[in-house]
Amino acid sequence: MPWFGMDIGGTLVKLVYFEPYDILSEESQEAETLSKIQHYLKSNSAYGATGKRDAHLQMDNVEIQGHVGTLHFIRFPTSEMRVFLELAKSKGIATLASTVCATGGGAYKFEEDFKREVNLELHKFDELDSLICGIHYIEANCEEECYYFNNPLNEELCEKKHFDFSNPYPFLVVNIGSGVSILAVYAPGHYKRVTGTSLGGGTFLGLCCLLTGCETFEEAIALAEMGDSTKVDKLVRDIYGGDYPKFNLQGDTVASSFGNMISKDRVGAASKEDLARATLVTITNNIGSIARMCAVNEGIVKVVFVGNFLRVNPISMKLLAYAMDFWSKGTLKALFLEHEGYFGAVGCLMELMKTGC
Ligand SMILES: Nc1ncnc2c1ncn2[C@@H]1O[C@H](COP(=O)(O)OP(=O)(O)O)[C@@H](O)[C@H]1O
Numbered sequence: 001m002p003w004f005g006m007d008i009g010g011t012l013v014k015l016v017y018f019e020p021y022d023i024l025s026e027e028s029q030e031a032e033t034l035s036k037i038q039h040y041l042k043s044n045s046a047y048g049a050t051g052k053r054d055a056h057l058q059m060d061n062v063e064i065q066g067h068v069g070t071l072h073f074i075r076f077p078t079s080e081m082r083v084f085l086e087l088a089k090s091k092g093i094a095t096l097a098s099t100v101c102a103t104g105g106g107a108y109k110f111e112e113d114f115k116r117e118v119n120l121e122l123h124k125f126d127e128l129d130s131l132i133c134g135i136h137y138i139e140a141n142c143e144e145e146c147y148y149f150n151n152p153l154n155e156e157l158c159e160k161k162h163f164d165f166s167n168p169y170p171f172l173v174v175n176i177g178s179g180v181s182i183l184a185v186y187a188p189g190h191y192k193r194v195t196g197t198s199l200g201g202g203t204f205l206g207l208c209c210l211l212t213g214c215e216t217f218e219e220a221i222a223l224a225e226m227g228d229s230t231k232v233d234k235l236v237r238d239i240y241g242g243d244y245p246k247f248n249l250q251g252d253t254v255a256s257s258f259g260n261m262i263s264k265d266r267v268g269a270a271s272k273e274d275l276a277r278a279t280l281v282t283i284t285n286n287i288g289s290i291a292r293m294c295a296v297n298e299g300i301v302k303v304v305f306v307g308n309f310l311r312v313n314p315i316s317m318k319l320l321a322y323a324m325d326f327w328s329k330g331t332l333k334a335l336f337l338e339h340e341g342y343f344g345a346v347g348c349l350m351e352l353m354k355t356g357c
């Protein structure tokens with residue numbers, strides 16, 4: 001039985017594994033090996049560094065092919081892939097499975113390493129097929145998966161609310177990973193990749209590291225939370241002295257992202273926090289704008305944002321929710337999923353197990 005599904009992306013590896021209660025009895029060799037690997041992954045700083053929520057992310061009482069068990073979700077940097085392979089070798093991961101389902105660019109890039117280092121065959125699946133399959137599976141099996149924001153930019157009134165996604169088609173998926181892929185999904189197994197943009201989560205992190213000297217995504221987000229992007233961006237009111245009413249552009253709309261950074265005084269007045277916030281807002285608004293145009297072109301009103309860029313990142317989620325609603329005059333709905341970056345990994349595991357995707 002294949003236990004592991006891996007999505008080896010441009011920045012993060014997403015690892016999902018299924019721990020069936022019936023087969024893995026307490027004393028079995030497999031249970032022991034699995035628990036060693038699990039303990040290592042959760043406690044080793046290289047693997048636990050992606051935030052508190054990761055350690056607790058699991059789905060209990062999941063049924064797969066007649067077995068009931070737990071799905072565990074773990075992520076670690078793709079740059080740690082070699083360390084992971086050494087761990088897999090030393091903990092005997094190959095005794096648990098001879099085949100590991102893998103997706104993402106790294107399934108191709110690291111295929112030879114898996115074979116050579118741990119004698120594992122990678123059963124490769126396309127990352128976008130897997131993404132759709134994973135969304136389908138998790139939505140069907142996790143009641144509280146899909147949500148949206150009411151009054152996203154009003155701190156007092158903002159509410160996170162459950163969205164009933166049981167009748168989802170058609171919908172747009174905006175997968176914000178290192179880069180961004182936008183897919184229109186019309187029915188199970190029937191989708192197309194509408195477009196993509198290279199200005200994604202990797203761009204946010206890369207620019208933030210350059211501009212602020214931060215070293216991690218968590219640091220970049222923490223800086224952004226304390227910053228003010230209007231110190232960096234040129235607003236409509238900086239140009240018009242107020243609103244531009246003829247075309248309904250309010251004074252506080254960003255006219256030019258980073259547009260204030262042509263003045264030495266303004267550069268001197270902008271803090272690391274302001275620069276981080278402006279980078280986050282620039283990347284998020286650009287993605288929101290492309291997503292909105294795609295939705296309009298495709299005649300689709302439900303837009304589902306996924307990918308690890310949204311991890312611990314309510315600023316971007318609320319901004320996307322607001323932008324989709326405001327610029328579409330309330331016709332488009334921004335939706336979010338709790339397992340934001342894991343769908344590719346889940347999907348490739350499910351595809352191999354052929355559980356109705
Ligand atoms: N701990 C983290 N380390 C690095 N990037 C992170 C982390 N958590 C969230 N991110 C964000 O998630 C993006 C990667 O998202 P992901 O969906 O995993 O894409 P990929 O498949 O390309 O790795 C990064 O570019 C960054 O913006």
Ligand SMILES: CC(C)(COP(=O)(O)O)[C@@H](O)C(=O)NCCC(=O)O
Pocket residue numbers: 009010011104105176177178179180181195196197198
């Ligand atoms: C190449 C990718 C599918 C890889 O996926 P990722 O690892 O970023 O999740 C993605 O980065 C992407 O769609 N980039 C945008 C390419 C473009 O259409 O311009």
